[in-house]
Amino acid sequence: MNRRQRTEILVEGNKETAREICRIINSVYEVSIIEEPEKALVMAKCRENGKNGLFYLGEILVTDCRVSLQGKTGIGIVKGQDKTAAYDLAVIDAAYNAHIPECTGFDELLEQSGRALEIERQKERNRILSTKVDFSTMNLDV
Numbered sequence: 001m002n003r004r005q006r007t008e009i010l011v012e013g014n015k016e017t018a019r020e021i022c023r024i025i026n027s028v029y030e031v032s033i034i035e036e037p038e039k040a041l042v043m044a045k046c047r048e049n050g051k052n053g054l055f056y057l058g059e060i061l062v063t064d065c066r067v068s069l070q071g072k073t074g075i076g077i078v079k080g081q082d083k084t085a086a087y088d089l090a091v092i093d094a095a096y097n098a099h100i101p102e103c104t105g106f107d108e109l110l111e112q113s114g115r116a117l118e119i120e121r122q123k124e125r126n127r128i129l130s131t132k133v134d135f136s137t138m139n140l141d142v
Contacts (some may be wrong), residue, residue, distance in 0.1 A: 006096070010089060011078060011108050013117040021106050022088040025069070025095050028102070034035050034073065035066040037083035069094035 010018045025031065039061060046057040064077040065086040074094025076086040096103055 001110060003093070003096070005114070006092070006110055007089065009114045009117060010092065011085075013113045015085065017109060018085065018088040018115045019090065021095075022091045024102060024106075025091050025100070029069055029095070029100065031074055031091055031094070032068040033065070033087075034068055035064070037063050037065040037076075037086045039063055039081060045067065065090040067094050070098040070100070072097035 011014050023046055027075055040063070041059045042062055044057040045054050059107040060079060061081065062077050062079055063081055063086040064075070065083070067074050067076075067087070069091065072094050074090040074092065074097055076089030076091070076093060078085045078089065094105075095106075
């Protein structure tokens with residue numbers, strides 16, 4: 001599982017999964033906070049289709065945190081003002097960067113959470129598709 005997939009599951013999935021993994025890491029390893037979780041504004045980039053150019057859509061409020069575990073740095077950035085989630089992500093990122101042995105067990109837990117997230121996404125897609133109008137069934141005799 002790569003970093004992007006792991007982060008997507010942790011951010012969009014069940015928040016308790018990240019909290020539990022972070023608890024396990026904190027109970028076994030010493031985690032040093034480099035930067036406390038704090039709010040920041042980041043610019044949201046968008047690509048314009050016509051000229052294929054970049055422009056800034058606006059600003060997004062995020063909370064970011066930076067920690068160190070066994071000499072490896074971890075970064076956690078979440079949209080909004082959730083300091084706990086930013087810290088959890090940073091600790092998990094540092095653990096994977098440090099290649100601690102517990103990460104193999106975390107992968108299994110994350111894969112389960114990823115499957116549950118995909119089921120929820122499919123339910124949402126089905127709910128949206130159930131409201132979609134099918135114009136092929138309309139009577140077009142004018």
